Amino acid sequence: MQAYPAPAQRLVEEMREAARADRARAIAFQGAPGAYSHQAVLRVAPQGLPLPCFSFEDAIQAVIDGEVAEAVIPVENSLHGRVADVHFLLPESGLAIVGETHVKVEHCLLGISGATASGLSEVISHPQALGQCRRRLRALGLRPVAYADTAAAAAEIMARRDPALGAIASALAAELYGCDILMTNLEDAEHNRTRFLVLARSPRQERPDGRAKTTLAFEVKNIPAALFKALGGFATNGVNLTRLESHLSGGSFTAAQFLIDIEGTPDEPGVARALEELAFHSKWVRLLGTYRAEPPEEDHGRAAPSA
Known part of the structure; x- marks a missing residue:
């Protein structure tokens, strides 16, 4: 596509x-x-x-x-x-x-006008959405087919007009394209x-209101215990890590890069000391941004369409 x-x-x-x-x-x-x-x-x-x-x-x-x-x-x-x-x-x-x-992702099973859930044989959607609904799809006996994104899948079934083809997308997508909602809350878990x-293009100059979060990327040196040493400064300075993920880079199985989220801002003394220690044990460190941390448990219901 x-x-x-x-x-x-x-x-x-x-x-x-x-x-x-x-x-x-x-x-x-x-x-x-x-x-x-x-x-x-x-x-x-x-x-x-x-x-x-x-x-x-x-x-x-x-x-x-x-x-x-x-x-x-x-x-x-x-x-x-x-x-x-x-x-x-x-x-x-x-x-x-x-x-x-x-x-809050609330998946709907969509079909064209007059379609029924029992009459569907396959369903298209983004791989993320299919993965989030895999148990429900298996129980319904529907064959999942990967598609570019959820909303485009809703538009696609309306273009193809096949009553046996469904889509997983939002209620907003159903509203925009005129799909029938055959089932709601298709995701495997409510959370x-x-x-x-x-x-x-540029960081915001004002300090974030409330609890702040900073995201940064770095690559550790290829030596024993490099990651342990690089992250040690956060523990000794009382800085909380809320996310850590890694990926290989440069075509090498030894050059690992990391993305981390921490609580706080670089101008706080504890964070500044932790970043100094991180830099000492890393090949490079790149600050990607500091911003207000939003609690994920806040109500994030469907917004009204603007188009």
């Missing part, structure tokens, strides 16, 4: 025109209108102008090129783990993380939430 289905393309063009007319309010997201990333944009900036982009790279590039003020990108899900590719796109982008938000980061 290299383009949006026709029902989505019409909305995409309308939203692109609005974003071009007011770039200061434009916010990029990956996916078709109605995607969960679309909902995240509406949470971050209810008066913003969401700009759909086909890929994460496209959304990030739109910020770099000045087409939009910010981008909202998913990074991890409470059921299915980290979002693929984002772990290396963030450090490479050169953008600053200026905020975060969480969206299904996705965390999103807000990216901008």
